[in-house]
Amino acid sequence: MTELADQPVLRERPDRPAPRRPARRVPTPVLLIAPSLIFMTALFVWPTVVAVGQAFTGDDGPTAAYVRRMVDDPSFWPAVRYTALLIVVLIPIQFAFALTMALLLRERPRFAGVYFYLWVVPLAISDLAAGLVWLSIFTDRGYLNSVLDHLGVAGYSWLQFDHPVTMFLAVMVAELWRATSLVLVIVVAGLQGIPKDYDEAAAVFGATYWQRLRHVLLPQLRPSLQVAVILRTILALQTFAVAQALTGRNLPLLVGETYRWYNALLNPNVAAALALVVLGVSLLAAAGYLRLLREHPEARG
Amino acid sequence: MMTNQPGISRRALLGIGLGAAAAPALAACGGQSTSGGGGEGSVTFLSTQFTPVEERQRFEKILADKVSSVKVAYNPVEAGVFASTIQSQVEAGKVQIGVVGGLHGDLAPQADRLQDVDDLVGGRQFVPDLLELGKLGGSAQKYIPWMQASYVLAVHKKALQWLPSGADVQKLTYDQLLDWMTAAKAGNGGKPVFGLPAGPKGLYHRFLQGFLLPSFTGGMVTTFRNADAVTAWEYLTQLWAQSVPASTNYDYMQEPLQRGEVLVAWDHVARLIAAPGDKPDDWVMAPAPRGPKGLGYLLVAAGVGIPRGAPDTDRAKELIKALTTTEVQQEVLRKNAFFPVVTADPPGDLPPAVALEAAAVQAQQNADDAILSLPPVGLGAKDGEMSQVFKDCFQQICLNRRPIRQVLDTQARRMNAILDEVKVACWKPDPPGEPCQVQ
Numbered sequence: 001m002t003e004l005a006d007q008p009v010l011r012e013r014p015d016r017p018a019p020r021r022p023a024r025r026v027p028t029p030v031l032l033i034a035p036s037l038i039f040m041t042a043l044f045v046w047p048t049v050v051a052v053g054q055a056f057t058g059d060d061g062p063t064a065a066y067v068r069r070m071v072d073d074p075s076f077w078p079a080v081r082y083t084a085l086l087i088v089v090l091i092p093i094q095f096a097f098a099l100t101m102a103l104l105l106r107e108r109p110r111f112a113g114v115y116f117y118l119w120v121v122p123l124a125i126s127d128l129a130a131g132l133v134w135l136s137i138f139t140d141r142g143y144l145n146s147v148l149d150h151l152g153v154a155g156y157s158w159l160q161f162d163h164p165v166t167m168f169l170a171v172m173v174a175e176l177w178r179a180t181s182l183v184l185v186i187v188v189a190g191l192q193g194i195p196k197d198y199d200e201a202a203a204v205f206g207a208t209y210w211q212r213l214r215h216v217l218l219p220q221l222r223p224s225l226q227v228a229v230i231l232r233t234i235l236a237l238q239t240f241a242v243a244q245a246l247t248g249r250n251l252p253l254l255v256g257e258t259y260r261w262y263n264a265l266l267n268p269n270v271a272a273a274l275a276l277v278v279l280g281v282s283l284l285a286a287a288g289y290l291r292l293l294r295e296h297p298e299a300r301g
Numbered sequence: 302m303m304t305n306q307p308g309i310s311r312r313a314l315l316g317i318g319l320g321a322a323a324a325p326a327l328a329a330c331g332g333q334s335t336s337g338g339g340g341e342g343s344v345t346f347l348s349t350q351f352t353p354v355e356e357r358q359r360f361e362k363i364l365a366d367k368v369s370s371v372k373v374a375y376n377p378v379e380a381g382v383f384a385s386t387i388q389s390q391v392e393a394g395k396v397q398i399g400v401v402g403g404l405h406g407d408l409a410p411q412a413d414r415l416q417d418v419d420d421l422v423g424g425r426q427f428v429p430d431l432l433e434l435g436k437l438g439g440s441a442q443k444y445i446p447w448m449q450a451s452y453v454l455a456v457h458k459k460a461l462q463w464l465p466s467g468a469d470v471q472k473l474t475y476d477q478l479l480d481w482m483t484a485a486k487a488g489n490g491g492k493p494v495f496g497l498p499a500g501p502k503g504l505y506h507r508f509l510q511g512f513l514l515p516s517f518t519g520g521m522v523t524t525f526r527n528a529d530a531v532t533a534w535e536y537l538t539q540l541w542a543q544s545v546p547a548s549t550n551y552d553y554m555q556e557p558l559q560r561g562e563v564l565v566a567w568d569h570v571a572r573l574i575a576a577p578g579d580k581p582d583d584w585v586m587a588p589a590p591r592g593p594k595g596l597g598y599l600l601v602a603a604g605v606g607i608p609r610g611a612p613d614t615d616r617a618k619e620l621i622k623a624l625t626t627t628e629v630q631q632e633v634l635r636k637n638a639f640f641p642v643v644t645a646d647p648p649g650d651l652p653p654a655v656a657l658e659a660a661a662v663q664a665q666q667n668a669d670d671a672i673l674s675l676p677p678v679g680l681g682a683k684d685g686e687m688s689q690v691f692k693d694c695f696q697q698i699c700l701n702r703r704p705i706r707q708v709l710d711t712q713a714r715r716m717n718a719i720l721d722e723v724k725v726a727c728w729k730p731d732p733p734g735e736p737c738q739v740q
Contacts, residue, residue: 072715074693140547140562161549161700248501248550263381265685266410 048279054272066269070261070277073270079252082168082243086253087236090172094232095225097176098183102191103213116188123181131245134174135159138246161250171251174242179235183228190224191217226293233285237278254278343372344399344616347386349407350448350603351637352377356571359636367632368623371616380407384682387411391608399617402605405675408444409437410682415606416614417441421621426644430673431602438679438725444604445621448630448639451598452507453661455554455573456585460564463488471664473590475516475536482543482565489564495544496563499695502552504569506691511599511674512567513537516592520731521674525716525739526709533592534698534705541699549700569601570658574638581653588665595670597730602675603639634659678728683719690716713739 055066070076101119105112137143138158145155158166202212240255262271351360357377364373383403390396391414419442431446456470463485468477482495499505510521517533518524545563554568558576577584589598605624607617630641631648638655647659677687690712697703717739727737
């Protein structure tokens, strides 16, 4: 800001003595973004370049062998399927929950602050810890089966390998509990930025609650929702520890497979290929959302 | 809201902030600290063994009590960390590790990064098979045998009531095991009592590689897809139907055995040792069953070696010598249930659970029809993928119920692709022949 402000002054008064510092110093904006630029290059761009190299070059030049290996692995397509299913089922439910919770908080009930803090507690818990907490609930002799037992209902092996539906539900519930708070925080922040005037005006004109929600609140929440949905999709693609803790390898997910190829099978090349698949899907999803949620100029009239 | 305080400029502040943020990040490039906290002048002992904290503490006590000449910083890590630490330190030419210890499969990929240790072979009587294994297919000794172990059956005596007449739990056949487990499931109100460690960190692939398949086919690789192998897998689907389905979540069988979820289980001796707990009289440890070709069993070998460029090689060698004395070997057996690699009479004062296992291991090794198998030799970094072939067979045949012949044919192609890359001679129990391939 100072630079821009200084320039006209300099031009108007050429007789003013030269500035103390040399003119060709690094501009402040560059300095300001330098840390993030350095970190992005060191921790994101460079590893990405290396990963692309690892995934596509073998001992003798470029090769598609690693990609073929990845696709031929019997766990690959199940992992893709489960990851996609998790995103498709989980994210709408999460947004419905987060929106409902945020709207409830907006009504300023008594102890609103307490509810808010309770609801964001999972944000502070690590994936794996959350997975272990839910494991103690869903495991054969866990809390859920104990409660069922008290009620006189026979327990059920929720996480057994041949019960894919309950296995998936368990992972979904755990993820729902763990990750909805992130969406909630973003939506609450977005709601706070919306002036009450629009809502009140709509109410004066006799709009019902649903009409106000649909035509006044949600359109103004769009930027927040956009951020939240992109973040959540990318994070959901990375889901791994919860599923690992709950189901071991019975419910493979893409990032879990990446970890297995790197760590258990000691094959960084195939692991890199898998990581690139995750990266590609993340980029596509983000681009898709940005397009889909783009504001249509004509609609703003 | 700008406060223009004199003294420190924004630019300087920015510089300081940038430096402060970058310093720890750059410092972290130095790599993971691999010293176990032994302080100055100690030998760093990086290992994949004794990672559970109780085992580690017991082993550290042995080191402190029995290895007085060298101060040791014992640092147990996961196999992946083990491999990457050795690789990065040796390739960077900045080695801080003095001694590396791991299973044969952990050390084999590191062959090029280990010093020759032929001068440490003399003076003690090592088990010849293990010594040969330590050459990693070459002529020079790459690691010195450290410990050995095997896998046995742990049986709670409650399960013996369903044992079919005429069957001896110490001399079971696979067919008798199946009959027994079928009767036990029926007798236990339809709840199965047999468990396999088929969880993500379980060792069930060793059951397939070293026990089931050699017992039915006499081989591990060459016979992988022949008619006998199909029979073996048909048998396993039947046994699996009588097994606890939660097996796919079991890593260490001692845990479900202790909880009473499983009454009969096969696993590594170190992963069964806690099952008897304070009631050893309720338990029986038995050799693995035998099949049409004999009693296939797998020998687990752990070794210790010295990475190239290690600091203070003399003290590292001293540590290795100390680890392979009869006294330390027997203390490790007593405390951590890993068996000696030097020939000596077993000590008489073993804890009850270890004594149970020692008897079972010995009976297994000395059986007339024993078929010794080794974990894959010389596969290097491909070892994990080789194991995965067997795990995938189990997944597809037993869990997903795919046709056996088709699965074996597909997986045999995968196995041959792995073997094509490494071009190694066959290892026991397959007849030595180069290159090793599925027939």
